[in-house]
Amino acid sequence: MTAQVITLTSGKGGVGKTTAVANLATALAMDGKRVVCMDGDIGLRNLDVVMGLENRIVYDIVDVIEGRCKLKQAMIRDKKLPEMYLIPAAQTRDKNAVSPSDMMRICNDLKPDFDFVIIDSPAGIERGFRNAIAPADKVLVVTNPEVSAVRDADRVVGILEAEEKGSPLLILNRLNPTLVKNNDMLSAEDVLDLLGIQLLGIVPEDENVVIGSNKGAPVVTDAKSRAGQAFRNIAKRLQGQDVPLMNLESQGGLWSAIQRLTGRK
Numbered sequence: 104m105t106a107q108v109i110t111l112t113s114g115k116g117g118v119g120k121t122t123a124v125a126n127l128a129t130a131l132a133m134d135g136k137r138v139v140c141m142d143g144d145i146g147l148r149n150l151d152v153v154m155g156l157e158n159r160i161v162y163d164i165v166d167v168i169e170g171r172c173k174l175k176q177a178m179i180r181d182k183k184l185p186e187m188y189l190i191p192a193a194q195t196r197d198k199n200a201v202s203p204s205d206m207m208r209i210c211n212d213l214k215p216d217f218d219f220v221i222i223d224s225p226a227g228i229e230r231g232f233r234n235a236i237a238p239a240d241k242v243l244v245v246t247n248p249e250v251s252a253v254r255d256a257d258r259v260v261g262i263l264e265a266e267e268k269g270s271p272l273l274i275l276n277r278l279n280p281t282l283v284k285n286n287d288m289l290s291a292e293d294v295l296d297l298l299g300i301q302l303l304g305i306v307p308e309d310e311n312v313v314i315g316s317n318k319g320a321p322v323v324t325d326a327k328s329r330a331g332q333a334f335r336n337i338a339k340r341l342q343g344q345d346v347p348l349m350n351l352e353s354q355g356g357l358w359s360a361i362q363r364l365t366g367r368k
């Protein structure tokens with residue numbers, strides 16, 4: 104087994120990176136994959152809360168790097184999904200406590216035992232972002248259908264290409280079909296045109312996401328949630344399955360245009 108290392112990043116803060124990491128990791132583990140998530144947001148950790156594991160933290164990633172514990176001791180096993188682990192970020196330190204080579208070393212140690220290592224990047228394009236992308240085999244850029252988020256995503260895409268990390272894949276999060284229909288929100292087609300990268304999936308705005316995060320139960324575990332379905336589909340695509348885009352209701356023209364654009368029929 105050699106894990107694929109996937110980093111989620113965005114430039115702009117608050118677009119849904121942590122939400123997407125928790126949901127994709129959970130969906131992959133529900134599909135029987137062995138998954139470990141790493142919180143790369145040193146000093147502002149919250150992946151542990153979204154995954155419902157905050158009460159079980161003893162050691163964190165900086166403890167591993169500074170030799171206070173072994174890597175396995177910092178890995179929290181999710182009791183609900185025994186094939187899923189979290190390596191939490193440190194809360195009382197800053198991103199300078201971690202270097203890109205530390206991240207590469209930890210990922211190399213994890214790779215033989217997992218199918219996926221999923222890294223939650225902090226916002227921005229500084230040291231924390233550099234740490235998060237250093238070990239990535241694949242980068243997913245998360246954005247919202249808002250001009251400022253798309254502009255930051257575009258900057259990140261440029262950096263990734265300059266760093267020879269290849270072209271990232273896009274997760275468009277919090278799309279509201281009614282606003283798009285009324286021309287009050289950028290459409291998925293607009294965002295794809297602006298960024299010029301391949302679409303991995305679209306996640307609708309869905310209040311169940313917030314409810315799930317607050318309960319520490321990612322929305323993918325809710326069979327009825329639209330956002331949950333979207334994340335389950337993205338997880339299948341990461342496993343190489345060809346899953347069609349969801350039909351986000353009354354979007355006939357738009358959706359056929361996206362399907363044409365992405366080659367998904």
Ligand SMILES: Nc1ncnc2c1ncn2[C@@H]1O[C@H](COP(=O)(O)OP(=O)(O)OP(=O)(O)O)[C@@H](O)[C@H]1O
Binds near residue numbers: 115118226277306316
């Ligand atoms: N599809 C969605 N529908 C509704 N709410 C969402 C959706 N995705 C994310 N949210 C909410 O948006 C907020 C920000 O999400 P999240 O913390 O995942 O963003 P982030 O990119 O990790 O932020 P930061 O840059 O601060 O790390 C959270 O309250 C989350 O519950």
Ligand SMILES: [Mg+2]
Binds near residue numbers: 121122149224225
């Ligand atoms: Mg976050």
